[in-house]
Amino acid sequence: MNRAARAPASSRALHETRAAHVVAAIGVMAAAAASTSCTDPVYDSQIQALGDEAPNVPTGDLHRPGQPCVLCHSSTGPASSRQFAIAGTVFTTLTPPLKPEAAVEILMVDANGSSPKKPIFSNAAGNFFVDTQDWPELAFPVKVQIYKQGLRRPMVSHISREPSCAGCHAIITKFNRLTSVGPVYLSQ
């Protein structure tokens, strides 16, 4: 009699516990799915770290000099409507105050000896870019030289695979002094 009367109570408690576990598991799975289904948080944070557009500079060829262009201008980036094979900025000096160096020709040759289909020059902001359709067969590593008015400056090493020049040529701070060679520059 005692055993028969006790069974429904413990069974009900067990069912309630199981139900709670199932609800909790579904909750955890839903949270995990929600957090992973959107985007790469590391990538997102890199883009977010670039900050807002500079005031009075419209989005376009002259915007965001010195930033890692291909972070956004890639197939997975927010500016995927215009994708770059390689892009960067040329300044007049290595250290601030940084001023753009315009009309610098960027000479590049890849592992197979190919180059962009058309000449690449820096613009008024110092920015230069190779649209992916202008170098579809690009194969790293890439050797680079910059040239202007008889002054030629070859890059010391090669580009192994980073399409944004600013990925390695970031403006030097106390935080990256061991990992950045500083901006691309051409002194007259």
Place this chain on the structure above:
Amino acid sequence: MTTTHAHPSGRSLAERSTAPLRGARAPIGVAAIVYAISSWACASVPDPARFTRISQPDATAFQGPDNLGVSYFLERRCGTLDCHGQVGRALRVYGRDGLRLPNDGGITPLSGDTTQAEIAANYRAVVGLEPEQMSRVVAGGEDPETLLLLKKPLDIKFGGVQHKGGPVIASGHADPGYECLTTWLAGSTDFAACQSAAIAQER
């Protein structure tokens, strides 16, 4: 006035809710004790004289005369800031033109030659990749192409494997970089090959 409803079993709510657990604890406890006794009984007494011999390639040759050895080749060919010149890499390569070891001397990329400490760090990174397999290659004469150090940079058509940086040793066994690494592993480093492989990147 407080009314207490007695359960037909005559046991309190706390007793009833823990009853199934108490039933499950007993076998787990017994199993744990048996496991502890059996694992203790099987363990041998540690032998202080026993050790695993690890043979590694020559660190001096890695540095090479005038710092133009294996490290120089790796710095030039692999250690760019966008590849193995990054702190997150297992094969982390320091060097004059790339990543610099933390220092108090104000040494930054492109300033000053590669330091002794950086070459030593590069050596540790290389031999630490697969220490046991490298030991088999160095001491046991196993094929050096079993090492990731060679498989990764070697072009796939020459027996290499997928490498995000592409085929660094692109011309296979005729590549001076291949010659540099294999002769170093064999104990007779071809320094001319190492320099040739490094300079090839400076064209």
